[in-house]
Amino acid sequence: MTVATGTTAGNRTAGGAVGTAHTRLEGRAKVTGAARYAGEVPFAELAHGQLVVSTVARGRITAVETDAVLAMPGVLDVLHHGNAPRLNGDYAGMLGKADPLLQVFQHERVPHVGWPVALVLAETPEQAREAADALVVRYATDPHDVAFSETHPAAYGSDAETGGTAETEQALASSAVVVDARYTTPEEHHHPMEPHAAMARWDGGRLEVVDTNQGSTFVADELAKLFSLDAESVRVRSEHVGGAFGAKATRPHVVLAAMAATVLNRPVRVVLTRRQLFSLVGYRSPTVQRVRLGADADGRLRALDHQAYCATSSFREFIERSADFGRVMYGPDAYRAQNHVVPLDVPTPSFMRAPGEAPGSFALECAVDELAEKCGIDPIELRSRNEPEAGVVSGLPFSSRNLLACFEEGARRFGWAERDPRPGVRREGRWLLGTGTAAARFPSGVAPSTAAVTAEADGTFTVRITAADVGTGARTALALVAADALEVATERVRIRIADSDFGPAMVAGGSMGTRSWAWAVIEAVQALREKLALGGTVPPQGLTARADTGASIGALSQKERHSFGAQFAEVAVDVSTGEVRVRRMLGMFAAGKIVNPLTARSQFLGGMIWGLSMALHEEAVRDGATGGHVGADLAGYHIAAHADIPQLEAGWVDDVDEDDPVGIKGIGEIGIVGSAAAVANAVWHATGVRHRDLPIRPDRVL
Ligand code: MOS
Numbered sequence: 001m002t003v004a005t006g007t008t009a010g011n012r013t014a015g016g017a018v019g020t021a022h023t024r025l026e027g028r029a030k031v032t033g034a035a036r037y038a039g040e041v042p043f044a045e046l047a048h049g050q051l052v053v054s055t056v057a058r059g060r061i062t063a064v065e066t067d068a069v070l071a072m073p074g075v076l077d078v079l080h081h082g083n084a085p086r087l088n089g090d091y092a093g094m095l096g097k098a099d100p101l102l103q104v105f106q107h108e109r110v111p112h113v114g115w116p117v118a119l120v121l122a123e124t125p126e127q128a129r130e131a132a133d134a135l136v137v138r139y140a141t142d143p144h145d146v147a148f149s150e151t152h153p154a155a156y157g158s159d160a161e162t163g164g165t166a167e168t169e170q171a172l173a174s175s176a177v178v179v180d181a182r183y184t185t186p187e188e189h190h191h192p193m194e195p196h197a198a199m200a201r202w203d204g205g206r207l208e209v210v211d212t213n214q215g216s217t218f219v220a221d222e223l224a225k226l227f228s229l230d231a232e233s234v235r236v237r238s239e240h241v242g243g244a245f246g247a248k249a250t251r252p253h254v255v256l257a258a259m260a261a262t263v264l265n266r267p268v269r270v271v272l273t274r275r276q277l278f279s280l281v282g283y284r285s286p287t288v289q290r291v292r293l294g295a296d297a298d299g300r301l302r303a304l305d306h307q308a309y310c311a312t313s314s315f316r317e318f319i320e321r322s323a324d325f326g327r328v329m330y331g332p333d334a335y336r337a338q339n340h341v342v343p344l345d346v347p348t349p350s351f352m353r354a355p356g357e358a359p360g361s362f363a364l365e366c367a368v369d370e371l372a373e374k375c376g377i378d379p380i381e382l383r384s385r386n387e388p389e390a391g392v393v394s395g396l397p398f399s400s401r402n403l404l405a406c407f408e409e410g411a412r413r414f415g416w417a418e419r420d421p422r423p424g425v426r427r428e429g430r431w432l433l434g435t436g437t438a439a440a441r442f443p444s445g446v447a448p449s450t451a452a453v454t455a456e457a458d459g460t461f462t463v464r465i466t467a468a469d470v471g472t473g474a475r476t477a478l479a480l481v482a483a484d485a486l487e488v489a490t491e492r493v494r495i496r497i498a499d500s501d502f503g504p505a506m507v508a509g510g511s512m513g514t515r516s517w518a519w520a521v522i523e524a525v526q527a528l529r530e531k532l533a534l535g536g537t538v539p540p541q542g543l544t545a546r547a548d549t550g551a552s553i554g555a556l557s558q559k560e561r562h563s564f565g566a567q568f569a570e571v572a573v574d575v576s577t578g579e580v581r582v583r584r585m586l587g588m589f590a591a592g593k594i595v596n597p598l599t600a601r602s603q604f605l606g607g608m609i610w611g612l613s614m615a616l617h618e619e620a621v622r623d624g625a626t627g628g629h630v631g632a633d634l635a636g637y638h639i640a641a642h643a644d645i646p647q648l649e650a651g652w653v654d655d656v657d658e659d660d661p662v663g664i665k666g667i668g669e670i671g672i673v674g675s676a677a678a679v680a681n682a683v684w685h686a687t688g689v690r691h692r693d694l695p696i697r698p699d700r701v702l
Helices: 027-032 125-134 165-173 216-226 252-264 274-280 322-328 357-375 379-384 403-414 474-486 513-533 550-554 597-616 675-687
Strands: 047-053 059-065 075-080 116-122 136-141 177-185 197-203 206-211 234-237 268-271 287-295 301-313 334-344 431-443 450-455 461-465 493-497 543-548 562-574 580-590 647-652
Touching: 047 125, 047 252, 047 274, 059 075, 059 116, 075 125, 075 252, 116 125, 116 252, 165 287, 165 301, 165 334, 177 357, 197 252, 206 216, 206 252, 216 234, 216 252, 252 268, 287 322, 287 357, 301 322, 301 357, 322 334, 322 357, 357 379, 357 431, 357 597, 357 675, 379 403, 379 431, 403 431, 403 562, 403 580, 403 647, 431 580, 431 675, 450 513, 461 474, 461 513, 474 493, 474 513, 513 543, 513 550, 562 597, 562 675, 580 597, 580 675, 597 647, 597 675
Parallel strands: 047 268, 206 234, 301 334, 461 493, 580 647
Antiparallel strands: 047 116, 059 136, 075 116, 177 287, 197 206, 197 268, 287 301, 431 562, 450 461, 450 543, 562 580
């Protein structure tokens, strides 16, 4: 066979698949149940592990009473700190030094409610669960502290503050208009439909793992380090993933499965319960944010000060970087921002969709709306008067910045021009009506990845890359990218993903997955074209070319690279009950080349729905007495249901990253950014009252 050579070496691909709607390649398998998730793949001789977690918030384990449980039907073993194999804790993982949460059963200390204390192994999941429920663990408790506040004595500035204090205070003092407001967001959780599950077994001297995660090479690497194995001795696969959102990094379930498989010398599966997800897979810290804006009477910003506080655990620092949101949004004369952290006896927070930007945009974009009100200027006009030439902190130019184009097109589609700016004046029966808007931004990044492309003897092509499709349609997006690069129909491209044996690749995270993987696929196709142009003929077993994008990504110029967006919302507020109903939302985005409009739209809408849910519903309540959650399940943790979701629309303006081979910027997270602020600003417009504490519950509205 021959492959056309030629036009893909430059910027942009040539075929035309990219940019056209395509249903998910695995869609049929998913809806028919043929697609197997990590907890469903059958294995012979499979044993089941049920995790037991601490019921106390701080202290140490004094006894694990295993005798009674070991006598129960089907029980094989109980692992705990007194008998578990030792793990290596001295290594650098994806986020620096080893995560103490992954050091399961290595000591008797308990740093928070829901800490792993024992794993009951049995022949069936039911037997494991019954025995786990029966296991008695005794503790010596210490006083705990789970009360988050910005005045907590342990609060510390997590990093050097950006910008000058004196300069900012001076600019604020000489501003004609000042907004000084305190915003709060509660603890929030990301719960994928598919809970965390992993199967591990030893197979011919290799540890083989079937997991649900966002990046199989990273999980494989971490397991190799934890168990002191050669990197080649671990294989992790994660073919179908039922949602991730940052929750599916390397989490304790996979370490437990590997540990148990080693001890029992047979395959073991561990599936976390919904309740266990509340303490073992990360979450979004609560935040308190003080935003001060100073402006001239015409709305020109003189000062922007954003001080954000979040919580972390007593044993690992994770910072919800809310204060960073304003770094490239506006061009104040003086800018100051800092993130502060309060260590508490709580689980370690982690990445949750748009970490930092989601709560940070709520505070800053509400404050900007308040400033517009005080100045008597339309909030879109106020933003346009404060467009920066360059990043406020970095001074770097933007790769492209189409924020105002998003506002213009969004305002047109939403009907913003007809808006009466006065709050609290539109009434429809018992409903007060209002509209609001907010800006969105999320960084556009790319990370080195490897990929291989094989020209098969039958004229098809197989792409192999350790990408993860966490439900976003990444597999399909890569097929479109590969088809264009190869200049063949999408049907001739086969995409194999999520197998650590394919080599290192970026995780599905940071809105960087598709961009990073597409780049590697394009370079692998280029390498294949070169092989074929050099006279390579396709042997029966196929001809393969590989690429590693480390060099080309390392050569990228320094710029402020971001996706931008404009969010719009219309709400109705029931004056008799305080209930807020969102009537419609529109998000317009400038987020680089859109690879698959069908799944991209879903991705944007998913983020916007989450923002609505954040604005009105979500709130994990921690009980001070026990240190645990009140209602740690999807009944107690209130999320937006279908009935809460109105007419939603997402669109995009032309935007490409000129330095990216496809023009991609990344769309994973920006949908949620600014959406809660748009809803909150609409609630103000409806009622005339500012709601600065999320969620905007009926009792707060009344
Ligand atoms: Mo995400 S919070 O980029 O996994």
